């Protein structure tokens with residue numbers, strides 16, 4: 001199996017502001033969000049990063065997508081290191097999360113063209129791809145409606161489409177179904193499976209067991225910034241359902257910490 | 259390079275197709291025009307002058323020839339001998355008389371005997387008629403003193419013979435303050451555009467979407483700065499036009515302000531100063547916007563900067579009082595721009611200082627763009643909750 005993503009010993013510590021200290025109910029000035037995390041994702045699979053709130057999933061995915069820098073360790077995407085060549089990584093990945101927003105003022109059509117241009121997609125190819133994706137997600141009707149006037153579900157679909165204008169082979173998706181109704185959520189998960197069938201590699205983060213069980217090939221369980229288990233979903237769930245496996249690990253990890 | 263323009267085009271589209279934003283750009287200019295025109299008609303009621311009016315000149319102890327001598331100068335004046343000096347001064351002050359010419363007692367006799375008698379001319383600078391009459395009479399008496407080859411003392415006492423009141427003088431200072439007012443408008447124009455820009459994108463989470471694309475951080479920063487600058491320049495030009503258009507009305511009551519007296523060169527100079535200053539403001543405010551966690555914080559941080567701008571602007575107007583400031587002062591932004599504008603408006607333009615001003619501002623802009631690109635390269639630009 002071809003390794004598309006290799007994450008090696010990632011570490012990230014945040015300095016907490018006073019407000020954050022109050023919010024997290026801690027007196028510590030620093031928060032170790034990711035603590036020596038390693039895992040790999042292979043070509044053509046969907047990898048699920050499963051963990052509770054605050055486990056460090058988003059931080060990990062932000063490091064891989066070059067939005068923030070790790071204090072230690074590295075992530076290599078298809079041969080490009082986020083540390084040494086972040087621009088190279090950006091060309092290869094599509095990154096999506098609910099918190100990546102589109103500007104309300106513009107239309108999906110305009111934004112598609114804009115991001116296509118930023119990704120250096122040739123005009124003709126961009127038009128062809130736009131037509132295909134807009135039709136796939138039923139965006140055509142709303143192509144010239146300002147993003148601000150779209151429903152949450154439609155916004156999410158437009159974001160999804162715009163994050164893959166450049167047809168990346170590696171896609172990162174932080175909490176893909178968060179805040180979506182069941183219908184839109186299904187559209188999104190169906191599409192992820194479609195992409196997988198096209199041979200794309202996908203890494204998602206979630207705290208929803210059923211989502212992992214439904215679409216992931218392999219899973220990594222992340223707790224307190226550490227990878228506590230990583231493996232084939234079928235192998236991991238051979239003896240117990242995923243939820244029970246998770247709680248076993250969780251009580252062992254958190255118990256040993258305190 | 260290409261990407262810079264892609265970003266710039268999009269930002270400009272945002273500004274120039276959104277009616278609300280567009281309105282906020284041109285509104286200050288329109289407001290200046292309306293407010294100043296209104297203020298102008300108020301002023302002209304206060305100090306209005308009638309071109310056909312005769313000059314009213316009051317005299318005390320005037321030699322018999324005074325009236326005829328004055329006529330010879332061509333001044334359309336009504337000369338009236340009065341008794342009470344203080345009462346007459348009061349009339350000059352409240353403009354029912356234009357000037358008072360006060361001759362020492364037995365002026366002619368003292369003059370012929372080789373003494374040095376004195377003449378006092380009391381006038382009022384706020385009254386243009388008074389100013390004109392003063393100049394004419396002063397000139398006439400002065401040339402007479404040269405003629406008779408006898409020195410006599412003309413307005414030789416201590417203190418000023420100007421009877422203008424404090425409030426009226428302050429109205430005149432407005433003329434001096436114009437560059438400063440313009441500076442404030444330029445800053446608020448840039449503030450309206452730039453403060454919201456980056457902090458707003460951060461707050462709404464749209465900047466991260468951009469940062470996962472392979473566009474260079476410096477291109478993104480430059481594209482934004484260019485678009486913001488163009489927008490801020492348009493906004494300030496509207497303000498400037500509003501100011502210029504309302505100026506004759508504003509100053510109408512206090513003398514002839516004819517904006518036509520400035521040549522193309524002056525206007526180009528003013529334009530140059532405006533452009534570099536606005537871009538400099540835009541860059542500074544963009545940096546603030548990039549460092550702030552929210553639009554609200556950005557505006558809060560911009561306020562003290564506005565204060566500094568006002569302070570420097572004021573000190574440049576008051577401190578020098580029109581005298582040529584020292585060389586290094588032209589290296590201080592805002593101070594140099596204000597001085598340059600004042601120089602241009604008062605037609606005492608110094609090309610060297612103009613050049614220094616423009617170059618200094620450009621250097622500040624370059625430094626600012628460099629800092630902004632650095633910020634775009636750091637995590638601060640995305641998350642610092």
Ligand SMILES: Nc1ncnc2c1ncn2[C@@H]1O[C@H](COP(=O)(O)OP(=O)(O)OP(=O)(O)O)[C@@H](O)[C@H]1O
Nearest residue numbers: 014015031033052053054055056057058059060641
């Ligand atoms: N910019 C930041 N500054 C300070 N602390 C941060 C920052 N980003 C994340 N953290 C902290 O790091 C820890 C890990 O956060 P992260 O968002 O990666 O968790 P997560 O697994 O995505 O959780 P969730 O399920 O809630 O999304 C949390 O305690 C969070 O508060």
Ligand SMILES: [Mg+2]
Nearest residue numbers: 057058059174
């Ligand atoms: Mg998260």
